[in-house]
Amino acid sequence: MKTRIALYAVGGSLILLGLRGIVTESEPRSWVVWFAGAVLLHDFVLVPAVLVIGVLTAWLPVACRTPVRAALIVAGALTLVASPMVLSTGQRPDNPSILPLSYGRSLVILLALVVAVTAIWLLRKRTQK
Template identity: 50%
Template sequence: MFIGIGLSGVVAHSRPGGWAVWVGGGVVAHDALLTPAVLVAGTLLRRWRRLRFGMFVAGVLALVALPMVLGYGRHPDNPSILPSNYLLNLVVAVALVMGAVAVPWRWVGRVLGSGFRRAAGRSGGDRKGRG
């Protein structure tokens, strides 16, 4: 019942043709552009799981930030709507993600873990006796 009320409001107070084009465009963009690009990238980067993960997270960040980067909803009479430099913010966020992906976290954990074990009074090295 509530869905019907909401849909009647959408039809009465908006342009349903515009919504249909937007939803249809999303389906076409997903099936014709995004899916093949992800499949090709996944195939090319098959050996580098961390890089694939970083590219996935960067892609999601870009999709979420795209309306703000393009300035949708910005009005010249209200400068407080979308006041930041969203392209720069997106570039910084993607750089941080890719930097985090580039760090060999197993090595960092091993180095930090051995330092914590020594500080706690236990012997350094791992369980296999290599260090």
């Protein structure tokens, strides 16, 4: 119990430190817009997408549903987060250090990793029967 309280105190202190940094070292209005956008994206894109995934995968055998749903949700989240970089949003010809990597290739590698982990998960579930 004491450990939990200590961890809460440390976490709360770090949150306050971060908030102080937002207020003193940046423009708070831009952060408010960013957080509001994150809430809207979560409520109007992510949650409906997860619900649709649940409905569309209902035909799968029960043993396969959780791994496939998890993979689709992770793949969707990765794609959503990587999309601005893959589309080169914010890249400028006068500054090649902005978005210098091959983000499309990296996304494909990560998605292949999600597929591989899901395949292993399904194979292990199959062999446990």
